[in-house]
Amino acid sequence: xxxxxxxxxxxxxxxxxxNEEGNIARVIDQLQGLSFQxxxxxxxxxxxxxxxxxxxxxxxxxxxxxNLPINLGIGGAVQSGFKYAKKNNYxxxxxxxxDGQHPAESICDLITPIINNSAQxxxxxxxxxxxxxxxxxMRRFGINYFKYLIRSxxxxxxxxxxxxxxxxxxxxxxxxxxYYPDTYPEPEALVLYQLNKMKIEEIPVIMKERxxxxxxxxxFSSIYYMIxxxxxxxxxxxxxxxxxxxxxx
Amino acid sequence: xxxxxxxxxxxxxxxxxxxxMFFIFRLIVKGKLREEYSIIWIICTLFLLVFAFWRNxxxxxxxxxxxxxxxxxxxxxxxxxxxxxxVHLSVVNSKLQKQIKDLAxxxxxxxxxxxxKNKG
Numbered sequence: 365x366x367x368x369x370x371x372x373x374x375x376x377x378x379x380x381x382x383n384e385e386g387n388i389a390r391v392i393d394q395l396q397g398l399s400f401q402x403x404x405x406x407x408x409x410x411x412x413x414x415x416x417x418x419x420x421x422x423x424x425x426x427x428x429x430x431n432l433p434i435n436l437g438i439g440g441a442v443q444s445g446f447k448y449a450k451k452n453n454y455x456x457x458x459x460x461x462x463d464g465q466h467p468a469e470s471i472c473d474l475i476t477p478i479i480n481n482s483a484q485x486x487x488x489x490x491x492x493x494x495x496x497x498x499x500x501x502m503r504r505f506g507i508n509y510f511k512y513l514i515r516s517x518x519x520x521x522x523x524x525x526x527x528x529x530x531x532x533x534x535x536x537x538x539x540x541x542x543y544y545p546d547t548y549p550e551p552e553a554l555v556l557y558q559l560n561k562m563k564i565e566e567i568p569v570i571m572k573e574r575x576x577x578x579x580x581x582x583x584f585s586s587i588y589y590m591i592x593x594x595x596x597x598x599x600x601x602x603x604x605x606x607x608x609x610x611x612x613x
Numbered sequence: 614x615x616x617x618x619x620x621x622x623x624x625x626x627x628x629x630x631x632x633x634m635f636f637i638f639r640l641i642v643k644g645k646l647r648e649e650y651s652i653i654w655i656i657c658t659l660f661l662l663v664f665a666f667w668r669n670x671x672x673x674x675x676x677x678x679x680x681x682x683x684x685x686x687x688x689x690x691x692x693x694x695x696x697x698x699x700v701h702l703s704v705v706n707s708k709l710q711k712q713i714k715d716l717a718x719x720x721x722x723x724x725x726x727x728x729x730k731n732k733g
Contacts, residue, residue: 410721427732447718
């Protein structure tokens with residue numbers, strides 16, 4: 365029984381990229397050497413209508429890729445990866461940023477709880493062991509605020525709710541194909557997972573600072589980010605709670 | 614002399630309403646305006662026409678509702694209608710955005726499958 369459970373697991377590594385021509389080659393290169401137990405990894409960069417040469421860089425290094433005809437934002441880009449995973453019957457979908465901040469070698473740790481069935485969602489957290497790049501103090505303040513917001517709503521503690529380094533299993537893939545938030549989706553998705561009774565686990569990872577290009581969240585928009593995410597979290601919470609009640613009555 | 618100005622504005626507003634109605638009908642006939650959105654505009658023009666002919670109507674309704682300054686009722690009604698319609702447009706817009714997103718994703722996934730098939 366134990367053997368069949370780990371046999372031939374298909375994992376899809378979704379790399380959303382927007383203007384990442386300077387990073388994407390290195391990111392794909394790091395992921396290509398990856399091997400873990402009987403897991404077959406497929407690398408799937410998703411070009412979110414980049415304005416630079418990201419697409420030709422992707423074409424050079426990866427046979428599989430998705431090229432979005434219009435810019436959908438990070439949420440829409442990642443979701444197209446999830447839809448691809450569902451269509452091609454993948455067991456695990458891994459979200460991996462195209463900017464080179466995420467450590468490729470930690471993917472094995474990330475999917476272990478899913479293979480062992482101890483969690484359905486696994487998040488790589490840079491704050492669990494407080495090692496590596498810890499982000500700016502402004503960003504950390506925001507992440508702490510989300511930690512308290514999510515704790516008071518859901519009763520779980522997520523130290524790195526904005527982390528885009530995640531793995532989800534088949535059940536969760538079905539869930540996010542139906543609905544996934546568009547902009548700044550990471551904290552909001554946690555509410556979606558928890559209220560659908562998916563088990564969330566965090567593992568410590570060491571993240572690097574991005575080497576080229578700019579982040580999707582600038583300093584000016586950080587206040588907008590906090591307001592948008594707070595509203596997103598509250599609305600999805602209210603919506604799912606209301607739907608849940610309607611279904612049980 | 615006193616009666617000339619109200620008649621002038623009445624004729625003007627009747628002509629204006631009819632022109633507006635004609636404009637809406639033309640848009641529908643040409644297929645530039647979907648029927649479900651045209652209903653609200655036809656109702657609007659009917660309202661305009663009714664009050665253009667029924668000169669005392671506004672005063673009577675204002676008195677009924679206890680509004681001292683009758684023209685204020687026009688602004689109240691118009692602004693309320695405009696806000697409602699704007700919300701309606703935002704809802705339509707959100708729906709369109711979701712449909713476009715789904716289409717773009719489906720399109721991109723199919724294209725990647727097609728390209729892989731052609732390669733293999």
